[in-house]
Amino acid sequence: MNATFRDRVTRYFLDLQDRIVAALEREDGATFREDSWQREGGGGGRSRVLLEGNVFEKAGVNFSDVYGEMSEEFARQIPGEGRDFSACGVSLVLHPRNPFVPTVHANFRYLTKGNRAWFGGGADLTPFYPFLEDVVHFHRTWKEVCQRHAPLIDYARLKQWCDEYFYLAHRQEARGVGGIFFDYLEQQPEQLFAFVREAGDAFLPSYLPIVQRRRGHAYTEQQKEFQEYRRGRYVEFNLVYDRGTVFGLKTGGRIESILMSLPAKARWWYDYQPPPGSPEARLTEYWLKPRDWANQPLERVEK
Numbered sequence: 001m002n003a004t005f006r007d008r009v010t011r012y013f014l015d016l017q018d019r020i021v022a023a024l025e026r027e028d029g030a031t032f033r034e035d036s037w038q039r040e041g042g043g044g045g046r047s048r049v050l051l052e053g054n055v056f057e058k059a060g061v062n063f064s065d066v067y068g069e070m071s072e073e074f075a076r077q078i079p080g081e082g083r084d085f086s087a088c089g090v091s092l093v094l095h096p097r098n099p100f101v102p103t104v105h106a107n108f109r110y111l112t113k114g115n116r117a118w119f120g121g122g123a124d125l126t127p128f129y130p131f132l133e134d135v136v137h138f139h140r141t142w143k144e145v146c147q148r149h150a151p152l153i154d155y156a157r158l159k160q161w162c163d164e165y166f167y168l169a170h171r172q173e174a175r176g177v178g179g180i181f182f183d184y185l186e187q188q189p190e191q192l193f194a195f196v197r198e199a200g201d202a203f204l205p206s207y208l209p210i211v212q213r214r215r216g217h218a219y220t221e222q223q224k225e226f227q228e229y230r231r232g233r234y235v236e237f238n239l240v241y242d243r244g245t246v247f248g249l250k251t252g253g254r255i256e257s258i259l260m261s262l263p264a265k266a267r268w269w270y271d272y273q274p275p276p277g278s279p280e281a282r283l284t285e286y287w288l289k290p291r292d293w294a295n296q297p298l299e300r301v302e303k
Contacts, residue, residue, distance in 0.1 A: 006086070009110045009193060010065055013090045014046075016108070016200045017063040020092065021048050023204050024061070027211060028053040032061070037254045041068035043086075047257040051264065055101070055215050060260035061092040066251065070113075074250040079184060080113030085251070087111045089121070090200070091244055093261040094207075099227035100217035102127035102134065102176070103234065104207050105261070107244060108200050119192050120183035120243075122158065123203060124166050125210075126176030126234060128227045129279055130287045132298055134210040135177050139293040141206035142180045142199075149195040155294075158182050163290040168237055174288040175237050183243070226280050231266040238262060 021032050030053035038044040043066030050059040067086035075083040089109025096103065106123035125138045139159070146155035162181035167174055180199075185192050238245050238261050248258035274280035 005189065005193075006088070006110065006112070010088045012197055012200070013063055013088055013108065017046065017048065017061055017090050020090075020204060021061050023208065024050070024056070024059060024094070027208060028055040028059075030054060032059070035256070037257065039066050039068070039252060039254065041252050043067045045254065045257060047254070047260060049260055055096055055098075055211060057095050057097045058264040059092075059094045061090065062257050062260060063090050064088065064253070064257065066253065068251070070251060075113075078113055079118070080116035082114045085111065085113045087247070087251075091261070095231070095263045096211065096215070098215055098217055099128045099219050099223045100214040101211055102130070103231070106203050108196050109244075116186065117189065118184045118186040119196050120185070121196065121199065122162055122179060122181035123199070123206065124162055124176055124179035124181065127287065128230050128283065129223065130177065130283070131214070132296065134213065135287075135293050136296050136298060137209060138177075138179060138206050141202055143294040145195075145198050145202045146180065148198065149191070152188060152191050153195050155180070166237065168233060168241070170240070171233065171236070173233070173284060174290065175233060177287060177293065178290065225267065228263075228265050228267040229269055229272060230283070231263040232268045235262055235266050
């Protein structure tokens with residue numbers, strides 16, 4: 001794809017980072033720290049991280065635009081000829097203070113390698129004490145975005161892709177309640193870019209209403225500890241399976257920016273078993289099972 005197209009994509013991602021950070025600062029009342037960095041080998045980025053905010057314990061919204069050569073070993077794992085690559089995109093992870101506010105992740109990226117160029121990305125929700133209203137709202141937002149770009153974009157496929165991708169095989173457990181995920185989308189690039197723009201623009205309306213509903217919810221110290229325990233699963237996924245983490249590490253990315261996705265505090269309890277019938281037990285028994293959340297009637301949630 002020509003440089004003009006890539007420049008347009010890059011400008012959109014920069015603007016998306018600006019808009020998301022501005023909205024989160026208004027919501028939290030705290031300010032993101034910004035670090036601009038250069039990558040040895042080509043390109044760089046702009047990392048923005050909020051620590052110990054009023055709403056978010058840790059929040060990161062990163063932009064990167066890098067290029068160069070992959071190692072021969074890693075190049076064999078990525079589509080396209082040769083070793084030359086470029087990658088630009090926005091990636092964010094928000095870890096709220098309140099355990100009733102879900103953690104959220106989203107990223108949107110554009111990569112080139114040899115004769116290939118493609119979009120990837122998505123968004124997924126990781127609640128600790130879920131509310132059906134919140135889960136349905138999140139999924140319906142993404143379903144509506146996908147449907148406006150059908151048949152090129154198939155919501156059912158992206159939803160299933162997300163359920164399969166954000167899965168901890170060693171735990172036989174989903175990371176959260178899903179959302180959408182896509183990778184290696186390369187046919188009809190202009191139409192795909194239109195979809196990616198609308199998806200990026202949909203992140204804030206998919207998530208901020210949930211924050212606003214739950215940020216003032218009372219919680220106990222035990223519920224906070226359970227949140228930190230479940231964050232351990234988040235860490236395990238990002239360090240073992242996450243493609244973005246692996247890509248950054250394999251291509252010489254900035255370590256602080258790559259690992260900004262990890263929470264400030266997490267726990268690993270040995271052989272933890274939640275009390276039967278408790279909300280903590282119900283998280284894995286009910287909520288972390290793939291379901292057609294977007295079409296779930298609100299009154300049907302099991303108490």
